[in-house]
Amino acid sequence: MPAPTHQLIASPFLGEYLVVRPGHESGVKIKAHHYIELRQAASAGIPLPEWLLGAAARRWGLHLGDRPSSEVLLIRDPSPYGHGRASYEVNNGCNWACTHCVYGDKRHEGLAWEARERLLRILRDAGVLWIELGGGECTIDKHFPETYALAYDLGMMVEILTNGSTLFRPRMLDLLTARRPYRITMSIYGATEATFDGFTQRRGAYKKFMRGLGAAREAGLPLSLSVVITRENAHEAPAMRALAHRFASRVREYSHMSPSFSGTAEPLAQQAPEYLHNRTPFTGCDAGHTSLNVSPFGLASVCKVSRDHPIPLLKEGVAGLSRLGEIADRALQRHSGCSGCTLQKTCTTCMPLVTLYRKAGSPRDRYCQWA
Template identity: 80%
Template sequence: MSAHSLIASPFLGEYLLLHPGDARGVKIKAHHYIELQQATAARDRLPGWLCNVAYARWGLSLTDATADESLLIRAPSPYGHGRASYEVNNGCNWGCDHCVYGRKRHEGLAWPAREKLLHILRDAGVLWIELGGGECTIDRHFPETYALAYDLGMMVEVLTNGSTLARPRMLDLLTTRRPYRITMSVYGATETTWDAFTNRRGSFRAFLRGLHAAHEAGLPISLSVVITGKNAHEAAGMRDLAKRHASRVREYTHMSPTFAGEHEPLAQQAPEYLHNRTPFTGCDAGHTSLNVSPFGLATVCKVSRDHPIPLLKEGVAGLSRLGGIADQALQRHSGCTGCTLQKSCTTCMPLVTLYRKANAPRDRYCQWS
């Protein structure tokens, strides 16, 4: 098992010092990064300044530790992809009607190919990785996938419905190798509404068991309140539930087509929760971040999936094309070309394309409606 207490890593032109299991990082100078490289190679004691920083930021006492025992050095990468989302397996044990994954098939890579994929992502410079699905924790190779991502020096976030978090083996995995965040969604305030939302009897109780187990284990929890026509009547109760159990709470009210452009999730929209969103001013997806499908296909993001790059075939070098694909995907086209409201548009072009493919009402994505 990896025993590193700290990670020193290049990240988007800077250098970070990180403690696994904690989202708070510390920027360090390039010469400090080099000093830590040398100390690790020579198996020297950690520098005094590092011990002071580790104690002040994370309460870690490392005065007597050697660098090779407690510090993992991430090598620089010429590709600069600092973040990635990896869809471990799109299969799920729940059946939510709003789900953007549509047909949730239980399929993914065998372990040898998955192991190769994670090394490719490490070599691409990925420092922060999101493991999701589907419900990633029910994947047969999730424990190995999670452990290897952690041991390669990635800061791991797990997107889960919480249904497996109370299992002893899962708790042992997540408390031994701590994620910096576990993100779950809130689908109701009562058992009746929750189970109807997921189309699975017992899902509310499974969520609560997982939530309480994670909370008691001191794991970092983030909750997303998802409001649709099925549960809008319990919105206040859902917010209260989330705020009682997590310091980080987000709210999602806009339903989108599936990533394949199917319209079914749009029917779940609660019309009274269609609010004005902030203008889309661009993003760096495809340049500094990427999405990876269950079969190792790299795309700009979860929404923009055209021209996928087969990482297992092309290796990390294939990612050199991703920035150009992203730039092309964000260009306005069709009815958006020359629109005078582009500067205040709230929807990126890849998402507009999905809405159009799903024949969505224009007011869902366009100000001209």
């Protein structure tokens, strides 16, 4: 796959306009008339305007000279739909067997390439600029290289969620250095080989993780690390934090396990009670209105948690997403015992997640203040 030539993307995004650079998190907000100017420059093949050359040099240290705009700039067309972000579960399958995992059964299921290509173009047409590719473990999917490359080539800013077990492979490194993601997010499950391998139930998992982590850092890829703390590894929490900060500047910590997406309770049993803490109140989100989740079978839902009334994108196309906002609003409405709760304004759990906890038979104190 020859690498694309675009080094910048000019795109509408949620009622505004951005110029972003693949492989980098930061962007430059521009006015509507500047976006029109860039469209005209790219169409005519003339050099980039001076104001953008200056902005690119200041923001990214990128010096583009007088090259034609069409060689270095990809223009994203406006979309009548307002979905700027999406997560796409490439495949449910995984090469590890972590018991805390919310994906439950890890079957290697996903779309054939032709359908997947259509799906990515639908997401592009929906206005999606930032896309997260995950799973399961997305990098072991047989169509991952083509999926990743097409998302990038269509002008999407790509993040991948991976366990890191394949990042040291030359073909994977070639793919990710030729088409840089803006973020690679990996999870730390232990600071020693015994704990890590026990957590994943796979001998050699720690060695592969560390090898992939080291290879990604050596290649200069942007890393984000999640420290996942459960009953099985809580004794190594300080060492896991130290490991994370040694390799990445962006570190997140997770100790509240959720039920699986099908509502089974296995992940809840892995919670370390001493690491459960008060969370911030849930005050609403834009899921379903400006963002969406897509299952391995092309079903669009409000988010990874709220999966009721999915929209078959391959059947309905981008127009089907017009219903997603209404589905999201209904999903967030408090019902059953929550409808008259006087603590709603300080509740830390959204209604779709409450529903999963109830379905899993979780103790109420894991999700409800009344308990």
